[in-house]
Amino acid sequence: xxGITQSxxxxxxxxxxxVTLRCHQTENHRxxxxxxxxxxxxxxxxxxxxxxxxxxxGEVSDGYSVSRSKTEDFLLTLESATxxxxxxxxxxxxxxxxxxxxxxxGTRLSIL
Amino acid sequence: xxxVKQNSPSLxxxxxxxxxxxxxxxxxxxxxxxxxxxxxAEGPTFLISISSIxxxxxxxxxxxxxxxxAKHLSLHIVPSQPGDSAVYFCAARGSRGGSNYKLTFGxxxxxxxxx
Numbered sequence: 001x002x003g004i005t006q007s008x009x010x011x012x013x014x015x016x017x018x019v020t021l022r023c024h025q026t027e028n029h030r031x032x033x034x035x036x037x038x039x040x041x042x043x044x045x046x047x048x049x050x051x052x053x054x055x056x057x058g059e060v061s062d063g064y065s066v067s068r069s070k071t072e073d074f075l076l077t078l079e080s081a082t083x084x085x086x087x088x089x090x091x092x093x094x095x096x097x098x099x100x101x102x103x104x105x106g107t108r109l110s111i112l
Numbered sequence: 113x114x115x116v117k118q119n120s121p122s123l124x125x126x127x128x129x130x131x132x133x134x135x136x137x138x139x140x141x142x143x144x145x146x147x148x149x150x151x152x153a154e155g156p157t158f159l160i161s162i163s164s165i166x167x168x169x170x171x172x173x174x175x176x177x178x179x180x181x182a183k184h185l186s187l188h189i190v191p192s193q194p195g196d197s198a199v200y201f202c203a204a205r206g207s208r209g210g211s212n213y214k215l216t217f218g219x220x221x222x223x224x225x226x227x
Contacts, residue, residue: 004155035217042118042201042219043156058214090155100146101215103155 003027004104006091012110019078021107023091025071031094032074033101034058034066036087043090049074081111115139116204118218126226131189133221135202138183142204146215147176147187150199159200160187192225199223 003026034046045058047066065077092101117136125131143164148156162169162176175188202218
């Protein structure tokens with residue numbers, strides 16, 4: 001299995017609070033991605049990174065920001081969480097752009 | 113606008129029989145297609161892929177077929193086993209350019225293999 005660790009695995013928080021999810025990889029892969037999975041929507045890309053300090057938006061980036069200060073860590077931040085951001089969040093990595101992405105086990109986030 | 117469609121939310125088959133999962137896409141710029149399997153409370157796991165220059169790729173019990181003219185791909189699992197019960201996601205990647213590493217996923221199909 002690819003060395004991907006997501007933390008926390010579960011989190012419950014209140015509307016309006018900031019939340020940061022962490023993705024840590026031990027594969028030294030260049031590309032990292034954040035997705036959310038919701039019923040009826042499959043997996044949707046939030047943000048991705050193609051190198052340290054190089055990030056870009058995905059299809060559902062509103063309300064989210066990311067940072068990648070070192071190769072192994074990719075952080076996803078909800079500046080002011082809303083109930084619509086209740087979801088399961090997955091991090092993925094790939095070594096090259098043409099390689100399949102490998103996923104972490106997800107973070108279940110509930111915003112009350 | 114859904115660019116990758118899995119029109120069957122669920123599929124139920126008998127152990128030992130063939131499972132066929134279907135996927136349609138609308139973007140002609142997609143040139144690489146993948147299937148992922150997902151168990152509850154786990155992340156998706158890469159299963160098999162196919163490039164648009166091929167029409168078939170096989171890996172053990174899993175075969176993916178691509179019909180470019182119809183913008184359709186399918187995943188065949190033969191023989192199906194109870195451990196194959198999972199949600200299967202179809203994904204597609206664009207051709208070269210700034211978006212060539214971004215995947216677009218379908219909504220998934222829940223496969224249940226009955227003993």
